[in-house]
Amino acid sequence: DTAVSQTPKYLVTQMGNDKSIKCEQNLGHDTMYWYKQDSKKFLKIMFSYNNKELIINETVPNRFSPKSPDKAHLNLHINSLELGDSAVYFCASNNLAGIYNEQFFGPGTRLTVL
Amino acid sequence: EDQVTQSPEALRLQEGESSSLNCSYTVSGLRGLFWYRQDPGKGPEFLFTLYSAGEEKEKERLKATLTKKESFLHITAPKPEDSATYLCAVLTGGGNKLTFGTGTQLKVEL
Numbered sequence: 484d485t486a487v488s489q490t491p492k493y494l495v496t497q498m499g500n501d502k503s504i505k506c507e508q509n510l511g512h513d514t515m516y517w518y519k520q521d522s523k524k525f526l527k528i529m530f531s532y533n534n535k536e537l538i539i540n541e542t543v544p545n546r547f548s549p550k551s552p553d554k555a556h557l558n559l560h561i562n563s564l565e566l567g568d569s570a571v572y573f574c575a576s577n578n579l580a581g582i583y584n585e586q587f588f589g590p591g592t593r594l595t596v597l
Numbered sequence: 598e599d600q601v602t603q604s605p606e607a608l609r610l611q612e613g614e615s616s617s618l619n620c621s622y623t624v625s626g627l628r629g630l631f632w633y634r635q636d637p638g639k640g641p642e643f644l645f646t647l648y649s650a651g652e653e654k655e656k657e658r659l660k661a662t663l664t665k666k667e668s669f670l671h672i673t674a675p676k677p678e679d680s681a682t683y684l685c686a687v688l689t690g691g692g693n694k695l696t697f698g699t700g701t702q703l704k705v706e707l
Contacts, residue, residue: 523699524635524699525699525700526684528694528695539693573641584631586643586695587643588633588642590639591638591640
């Protein structure tokens with residue numbers, strides 16, 4: 484029944500490591516997003532993919548690389564993790580041209596870099 | 598650059614004490630304004646979309662309104678279960694880019 488799911492829910496790792504977060508949606512949407520929420524709860528968009536094509540790419544370090552194998556999946560790979568990468572990462576989805584543009588969010592992945 | 602400012606940052610209400618949350622925005626080409634509710638440890642949950650000035654939408658104890666410069670989320674006779682962080686976001690551009698405000702943390706006490 485889960486609409487937008489993310490794995491893992493928690494991720495604790497050392498500086499310098501490489502990690503991935505996975506996202507899947509079963510809503511039939513054609514567009515998926517990655518957001519970062521910092522310690523002050525500010526939610527900022529990072530990337531968006533529409534039908535596996537990158538359409539939004541905000542000012543994000545190139546250590547972050549999104550990958551969309553198909554419309555229902557959007558993964559986020561992070562190389563050489565830094566302390567400042569600690570945050571909650573949310574995946575979201577919607578239909579790009581839909582009348583109702585609301586984005587549906589996943590439960591989040593809390594990344595802690597030690 | 599699009600800017601969204603929410604006030605107050607935090608609000609404490611007694612049960613039944615009505616109030617309003619503010620979201621002011623400076624954008625070019627507003628396509629829609631969204632309100633979300635976020636509970637601790639969870640993702641934002643969609644509440645409302647407003648598309649044009651003068652539009653209003655209601656859901657239970659919540660009512661959202663929109664002008665050309667700001668939106669209000671009115672909470673009538675709140676209950677403790679309304680406690681959450683309320684986020685507003687503006688949709689601009691052609692790529693469905695949402696720009697969020699910093700949120701209002703609402704706590705409703707008995």
